[in-house]
Amino acid sequence: MNLAADFKEIDTKLYRYMLKELTQKDNKCHDCKDISCAAAVLNSNQLDLVSSNSQESLFKKGEVILNEGSLTSHIIYLKAGIAKEYIKGTGEKERILRLVKKHSYLGLPSLFGDRINHYSYSALEDCKVCYIDINVFNGLVRENGNFAYEILVSTSRDSLSNINRFIHRSQKKIFGRVAEAILYFAKIIYESDEFELPFSRQEFADLIDVSRESATRVLLKFNSEGIIQIKDRSLLVVNMDLLEQISRKG
Amino acid sequence: MNLAADFKEIDTKLYRYMLKELTQKDNKCHDCKDISCAAAVLNSNQLDLVSSNSQESLFKKGEVILNEGSLTSHIIYLKAGIAKEYIKGTGEKERILRLVKKHSYLGLPSLFGDRINHYSYSALEDCKVCYIDINVFNGLVRENGNFAYEILVSTSRDSLSNINRFIHRSQKKIFGRVAEAILYFAKIIYESDEFELPFSRQEFADLIDVSRESATRVLLKFNSEGIIQIKDRSLLVVNMDLLEQISRKG
DNA sequence: TCCATGATGTGATTTAGATCACAAATATAT
């Protein structure tokens, strides 16, 4: 073997590796598998700008990602994991507004509303997020109407579905609410009729605004009637149709 | 007097008048006293485009402006008057989401969400509205990022305040809710501690999601305790501080 | 004018679901 040739080969590999690393760093958003619908309409220069003004970060299950009342300096994009959006009420009780799945921005209405975060977010699973400088983000909205349009579509959909949930909830009795929550997990969050609840019964109750005791009772009633099978935090929907009927009829 | 000269003068006046009329028609948005914050950032060409693709219309008190379930072909801007935003529940009961004051667009989230109107609107006072073609409107969003930004700000604020109301309402007992509604009229809608309720007790109750009877009882209790003075539909807030306390404490 | 229809006020009754008060099971720390 030729030592010089060996070195050359190693050198080449190293060079390629470093080049790839550097390229990835500079183009991290270009190659991102988890890019948002909105960012997908940005041009190459605009993506470069985002790349050099964003930062990835990880959160362990249970950690707080963002606290209500704080000032918005960066917009947060959820690349992976599930987070809960909530507000801390008076005392111990918290109100869970919704769960946020990956590929969503956190707290957009707060950014455009008054720059103060109105909701808190914490990780229900390990989460990967991207911080993007808000001036860069706002600049892109003003510079690229198509980007702005996508952001509008996403905030509008969120707004409609939030209000929809609130309105229908206030008309529903407790059975309807529990059914609604189960369907929310099965159809929207996990898209499967079998899943693990990502939190305690107390939090389940906080999500539908009933007491912990009542939520438990109804969950066990559904279980004994064979509509669902629940054991600790693992849940299987047995009779989806009936559950939907209960949710609709309230 | 010289008849010819007279005619000439009349002619000139007529000419000027017609010119003004025509000019106003072509530049109706340019001269509009009720232009939206968003439209204020449009350039002259873009305003021309809006001018020639919009149409003013009047609604009498009580008339339905827009019906939920309909497809959006035009965006509606409220130039004058007050409208109620509501959804028709099952049966007779309707849920009033909020009142909309002049200088607001109606149903923006529906436009960007899925193009189907989610809420109904009816006039609580005589209303003047402007219809704008949605393709023109969407075109402006995509073409002018600053316009899009203003629309985002306005939809975001609406979203935050709606959700805020829903969240706090669900924590409040009936006294807090009635107090909240009175403050809503005094501080936000009429900006005066004396005003006429624009609708019946039933609708007042629909706004805060309590029964008509309960709403009446609390209103009369506040009256007898000297917190407010209410006679038919005219209402005077006597003790604003106390009302705010009641609203906050729930 | 009178009748019909709807909007209001008010007491009596009912009820859904919160709250309380534990027991059992599970997880966490020492």
Place this chain on the structure above:
DNA sequence: ATATATTTGTGATCTAAATCACATCATGGA
């Protein structure tokens, strides 16, 4: 392991507010 805290399940009260059932009081049309 043992002790301590947290999460869950379950029955027994309690209560706020809906519902029911009328009595007035307006309003508007024939």
